[in-house]
Amino acid sequence: MSVKEKTEFQPKIVAFCCNWCSYAGADLAGTNRTNYPANVKIIRVPCSCRVNPIFILRAFQRGADGVIICGCHPGDCHYITGNYYTRRRMTLLFSMLDFLGIEKDRTRVEWVSASEGGRFAEVMTEFTNDVKAIGPNRKLEDLRCKAK
Amino acid sequence: MLTLNASQLDEFFALIEKKRELYLPVENKTGKSEYKRWVEGDKYSTALRTVKSAKNFFFAKSENLYDLKMDHKNVEVIDTREDIKEFVIFGVRGCDVKSFDILDNVYLQDPVDTYYKNRRDHGLVISMACSKPATTCFCALFDIDATSPNGDIQAWNVEDKFYFNPLTEKGDAFVEEFKECFTDEDSKPVEKQKEETLNIIERLPFVNLNMEGFGVEDKLKAIFDRPEWEDLSSTCIGCGTCTYVCPTCQCFDIKDFNVGDGSIKRFRCWDSCMYSDFTQMAAANPRLTQTARFRQRFMHKLVYYPIKNEGIYGCVGCGRCLVSCPVQMNIVKVIKAMGDN
Amino acid sequence: MDKDALMPYVGVITEITRETPDVKTFRVLGKDGKKLFIHEPGQCAMLSAPGYGEAMISITSSPTEDYMEFSIKNAGKLTGWLHSVEVGQQVAVRGPYGKSFPVDTDLKGKDLLFIAGGIGLAPLHSVINYCRAKRSDYGKIKIVYGSRSANDLVDYKELQEWANEPSMDVNLTIDRPQEGWDGNVGFVPTYVKELNPELSYTVIICGPPIMIKFTLQGLKELGFKDTQVYTTMEMRMKCGVGKCGRCNIGDKYVCKDGPVFRFDELGELPNEY
């Protein structure tokens, strides 16, 4: 049992977090000492709509097993409308990734506000477990980045 | 002449594959043929031409040159070249075989490109004579005999028999190595097929094209300044299709790929003179317009290359650009507009 | 397997001198303290750093020195990085590439007139110092060098040294008047005309294309012939060995058949440079 635990797959998760909500939410999770998986690497963005589809693909190229985008709840965008655009773009992008046969559970968008530290931790734990369940990213990997 | 029954072909391939890597044209999903590493069950495609040429075997479409590592102030250069296994390319048409000579003139001249040479040394070319040339073929224009192609071993496919004739030492050794596969038979059917094919070649639409005026130094500027370039290139979309399907296009780009752990893979990949960032100068890009870039490609094949290489043109008449160009512009139209046709 | 021409050596930057606000001179030696390779005046080398790409840079130092130097203007990704590094930094270097100036053949015994503008002095620097080291092989040496301002004059110290040598005639000019500058003010082409050099000179010119164009016009008016003028060209290169195709002009490759051209040779090429 203990051997199995040691060799358990630890996914790399990239979380693009909006500066005005979920990034602060992550901070809050930290100050509240709420645990969330260490697999998550946060990249701060000024708004969830700053996330270009290329960023997501590049994250997979560089070894991410899952990519999550966190923004303000619809209607609460610091820039008024940014996350509405994110919503459309990501819906279409994720659908396209699915169309190419890439696992649906590798990508996610969540709305997490600055006050939702607990929810941030929950979302990250859940997402990490989902990605853990589907295993390492093979379909969008770049072997050059995985060697050694 | 050495022969092999078509029914024994797969056996022959299996035997080669045991000792070397074997590549040959195989029909792909779309019904066109492509070179592919042979695996049990693959059928040799007798299609006239593959979509991509065979140059990839020697001039790889992308390859790692070396790795670089930077650790603080230290830089390390890591040679990543690997030993290449002996390989065989089966079924290369005469035009593509000739294209290897054209690439040799670039890559084997001083300083020798070791990446290219390494593959050239380890590859054996079994060519295949054409029996049904297409109306878009014009290899005869460049003195290529499609019925008697070069290569280490030349081959013919007449009905259900394959005939082989080694041309080089390498070819002799190969034939010797696999001699139990062949029987010796009369070569009359080959001669007959050659005659029939030559008969077809004479009736091809481009057989009377005229290359006079190209490839000579004193006409360089005259051709360069021709006003026709503007019209010919007016709808060129600047993609790289012609370059990448062309068996003789030889330009490449060198780039760094950041692996992310402090090391860099410096690789080279095919590049196209049709792209706007191909030639650059600090002061100004000398080829700012698509017309200039279009002209560069054809001048290179028809004028510059022959000046540098004893009159050999940088085109083998394979006809791929006639089939693939998105706007149906091609070297034949250029030759017709610029030459004495 | 033999070392491939595309594979670089590792060199160490042993000295960095600031020449002007945006030009630094880098001394590069092998890890063993020796020169990486032997070059001829006017040849280039490909410098690179992991992740910053490669750039063809002319070798500034004379072959007669026991080191190799590059004067580099901060202009792009790689050169910007070079300007940020310190002594001891290693770099990848391959070369030497290209044709040199014909110092031991056509130029031997001739009077030489060097005309340079801005960073264009860098490639000529190698030739000038070579001629200086073998002074008796050449006739008179005249240098005309111009820049935007006095601060932008590359190798100012060395220019003074050259000027102090009785057998060398150094003429400096800057584009606009400047406080503390008592030399000539004006563009290089005009200054060359004013200096009215004798026709015995063989001219070696390097600088911005516009300067070359007008200087050449002026020289022609003075009676100079194309066969008397050499230049060295600049173009972005990738392989440096005449294979990758991007520096192709007419039937010449700048990296291999150049970068040094005599003007009558250039005249035979299509006007794409």
Added chain:
Amino acid sequence: MQSEIIKRTVELFNSEEIVRAIGWRKGDFDYDLNPSIFKSSEDLEKNFVYNDFSSANLSKFLIKISQKEDGKTLVFLKSCDTYSFNSLLQEHRISRDKIYIIGVPCEENLDPSKIKAALGEDVLSMSCDGETVTVETLDGTKTISKSEVILDRCLACKSRKHVVYDELFGEEGEVLDSKRFDQVEILENMKPEERYSFWRTELSRCIGCNACRDICPACTCEKCVFDNRDSGVENKVATNDFEENMFHIIRAFHVAGRCTDCGECSRVCPEDIPLHLLNRKFIKDINEFYGNYQAGDDIETLAPLTRFDAVDVEPSIVKTRENVK
């Protein structure tokens, strides 16, 4: 039809209404017409061809030409090309007042490569007379039924209606009830693994020539993201699977909501990759999620990715919807 078109265009040239025309120029064969600029009525009379192989969508060439200061340019547009034209107009890439459009009627175009695949490579000429295609080869005359050799994109024609023109030849057509999403649905109904291997097989043939991008009337950026040296995604030739996948995902994404489904990308692909399926997937999703939208239908409606609705579906719908496996 061709002679009528020529006659009218010559009139326009003579009345100095137009100074140049962009059309299809006669090639070495019937089928290799190249898009070209005609600067005089003489040239047009001699070399203009409109036939079953005039497949090229001429609208994108107008970007470069309509920037010229002098005079009007005439362009021949088939019904599906007019959608691309409207799209360009909407994005201010061309100026309408410098262009004169002649709408030309379009029956299905023919695919020379299908004809060659069926009848051999030694084709000298091809012509279509209603239902039968007659082909002259070195071996003699052969025939084939037209239905077998129609260009793929025309098999799923979305509209025979010209949405913009100054002058129209033939009857006004209609928007068709096309089955163009059938193939997308077939893929959607596959298992993800099957879809992945389908696309790997297709995309692994990609030679990185950029023809799909360069021919696309919706790809009009002055500097493409794939041409940006510092983007980290720029590449001439894809080096591995990832780069192939990425190029095609991003290419399709960048035209999502703007693609009129003209099918030029698949038509010009030298490797016959069904690139239009990627674009159609986006169109199908957009119709499903945000209501029916046809890019180029008019020039007022905002493209779906440049607007939003407060009650839009959440991205999680990709996981939960039932009609897609």
